[in-house]
Amino acid sequence: MSEAAEPNNAPEAPAPFDHRTLLASMPELPGVYRMLDASGNVLYVGKAKALKKRVASYFRDNHPSPRIALMVRQIAKVETTVTRSEAEALLLENNLIKRLSPRYNILFRDDKSYPYILVSKDEFPRIAYYRGSLDSRRAEYFGPYPSASAVRDSVHLLQRMFRLRTCEDSVYANRSRPCLLHQIKRCSAPCVGLIDAAAYAEDLRLARLFLQGRQQEVIRALGEAMAQASANLAFEKAAIYRDQIQSLRHVQEKQHMESARGEDFDVIVAVEEGGTVCVNLAMVRGGLHLGDRAHFPAGGISCPPAEALSAFLQQHYLDHPIPERILVNLPPDDEEIGEALAAIAERAVPIVEARQAMHRVWVEMAVQNAQLAIVARKTTLTLQGKRQQALAEALGLESVERIECFDISHTQGEATVASCVVYQGNAMKKSEYRRFNISGIQPGDDYAAMRQAVQRRYEKVASGESVAPDLILIDGGKGQVSAAAGVMEELGLSHLPMIGVAKGEARKPGLETLIFPESLPNAREPLQLPPEHPGLHLVQEVRDEAHRFAVSGHRAQRGKTRKTSRLEEIEGVGPKRRKALIAQFGGLQGIV
Incomplete structure (x- = not known):
């Protein structure tokens, strides 16, 4: 007689995720989806033009991305949020990725905002390096530039060519004689009246043209001014114009990759070498190459370059101006990104691989810079690892x-x-x-x-x-x-x-x-x-x-x-009463 089987008290394995039931009720509308595991942890956040079509793509056989295939095996639940448009979906997706940091999303952390050249709206405007929120009522901004050094180099160049002031208003208002910058021919000293408003405005106009990439117009205007000065026997002034033209031509020689059409576009390339992925951004404004900035996925995550490119495109342009066009070295894996960016910019935003010869040169240079950035990063990580190990050993x-x-x-x-x-x-x-x-x-x-x-x-x-x-x-x-x-x-x-x-x-x-x-x-x-x-x-x-x-x-x-005044801390004392108290008692000491 056989013994009765012992009851099995082991917990039952969770039932496999039934994606077919989920998809049956999922709408073909724009929105955001969240993949969760059995513990409720968010694995991945994505956006879609049509939720049902996009989510279904994750459950097909032989997913091309090993990383995503591994993620799919852990899915226990999918949550969706329908939005009114692709642009709204992109914004919501980006906010959720930043807030939740899902394990399988590619996140590019960019702690630094991009700097600009600021041109103030004073009677004699100043030029300056600027980083922060833009206020068109207070100033005009040129950029963004990929690095602080690129801005500072441009400001120094503008000083040398057009002698515009860079000093703070508090310094400018209290000058009684020209500063050192005037002595070394980097400022025309409007603070002490050594240049009138009309002449300064002309210098500023030419500087604006230069920043817009219209260098030939600047050279032509300077040439005409030099000829006029010579005809008037104003040879010192003619020599100044001559030096400006020479400086500008020297810049053109260095800017061998200048676009004659004065285009505004970004070059974004994704490169993978030895398991390290780099997305390099090169900015071109007014046909001038403003420089590069390399970006690496947070946490050193390894992913196909096309995925990294898509992630960067949708994260970067939510916080930064969208250019006229974007040149890439390979198509992003998300075909809907172009439509989403167009919805945000309210115009077409072509994301294209380079076909013209000059555009191919831009892309090749960006790829080369990405490769150099990967080498530099690996060297830095090796050095930092050695530093950490040495410090740990020294301290026990x-x-x-x-x-x-x-x-x-x-x-x-x-x-x-x-x-x-x-x-x-x-x-x-x-x-x-x-x-x-x-x-x-x-x-x-x-x-x-x-x-x-x-x-x-x-x-x-x-x-x-x-x-x-x-x-x-x-x-x-x-x-x-x-x-x-x-x-x-x-x-x-x-x-x-x-x-x-x-x-x-x-x-x-x-x-x-x-x-x-x-x-x-x-x-x-x-x-x-x-x-x-x-x-x-x-x-x-x-x-x-x-x-x-x-x-x-x-x-x-x-x-x-x-x-600020300590009087501001007193409840009931507003600006008018504070002013009256100070006028009556001569200052805070007299009041207290």
């Missing part, structure tokens, strides 16, 4: 994958600001930088400021709301380190390694001493690494960035404080 730690560094900045106790910068994944992680406006302490008390900053940062770690670093750097000596270590003990985080970076004699780089807090587990005698030590170089890099971030925050806070 298993890893220093994530480093956080604190610094304090103030002016004799005024507007004290603390910074916390983060190094992770072989690079500075600017999205996690934090500044702390310090208050409630004795002005100039660096120890109290450090205690407050460290407490505000690591309260979140102690409560489980934030990730803990592998190493904490404190820019300062024994006092600052002891103050920070005391806070860590109070928070129950004394197990986190911490060192102070004390500046050496005469504050020379390479002479720093690493200070270990006596109360923490990694306590030991001060350590001075050799100046050539790779680990010290990493410490210096992170420490210098913390210092820069603290100083810039302090200056902004100090400027804001000095531009």
Whole structure:
């Protein structure tokens, strides 16, 4: 007689995902879809012109992308959101990708906005480097440029050719004699009346033409002005025009890739070498090559170049101006991107492979620059890896994958600001930088400021709301380190390694001493690494960035404080009453 079978108490395996039932009720409308796994984690976010058609494409046999095929095997649920248009779907998709960071999406993180050349709307306009939101009421903007150096080079060139002012309005309004820039022939000194408004306006007109790529018009106008000056026996003025023409022709010789038609377009190429994918953006405005910027998928994700190109196109142009056309080295894998960008721009946006000879040269140059960027990135990652390993070994730690560094900045106790910068994944992680406006302490008390900053940062770690670093750097000596270590003990985080970076004699780089807090587990005698030590170089890099971030925050806070009045803090005292009080009592001191 056989024994009765034992009951099986093992949990049942989840039923396979039934995509056919899902697709049966899915609409052929534009929208966004989200792929989720059995735990509810978002695996992938995408957009579609027709949701049903796009989602169905994921469940066909032999998916061409191994990455997506792996993702499909994990799908347990698909959520959709119908939108009114492709443009709205693109916006929603981009917002969800940035907020959720799905594992299988390709995300390009671009922490820096693109810089412009600003031309102010003053009587004698200034030209300047500018980064930030654009306000056409205050200024005219040319660009964007792919790098700060490209803008600064262009500003220097405009100074040399057209002698336009670059000084701040506060400096301009208080000049009594020409500055050094006038002496070296880089400014026409409108501040002291050495050029009239009409002549300055003509120089500015030519500068605008130059920035628009209309260089031949500029040369023609300068040639006519030179001839007129010579006819009037104004030989010094004629010599100035001659020098301007020579400078402009020199620029044309260097800009051998200039487009004679003065086109505005972007060249975007995706290149893969050795498992590393790079999307390189080259900007052409007014027919002039403004430079390149290389972009790499966040997290070092590996994907086909066509996928990377599609992801970059739809993410980049939601935040930046869309040019007249986009040249690419291969077709993006998402055919709907062109239509979505056209809907946003409210005009056709051709995304085309280069056919004309000059356009092919642009694309080939962009591909070459992408290849160089990949080599440079691999070299940097190798170097950073060696730095991390050397520092970990010097400190006796298993890893220093994530480093956080604190610094304090103030002016004799005024507007004290603390910074916390983060190094992770072989690079500075600017999205996690934090500044702390310090208050409630004795002005100039660096120890109290450090205690407050460290407490505000690591309260979140102690409560489980934030990730803990592998190493904490404190820019300062024994006092600052002891103050920070005391806070860590109070928070129950004394197990986190911490060192102070004390500046050496005469504050020379390479002479720093690493200070270990006596109360923490990694306590030991001060350590001075050799100046050539790779680990010290990493410490210096992170420490210098913390210092820069603290100083810039302090200056902004100090400027804001000095531009405002303490009377503004009093409820019921508006601008008119504040003005009357100051007029009556002669200032804040007289009132209090």
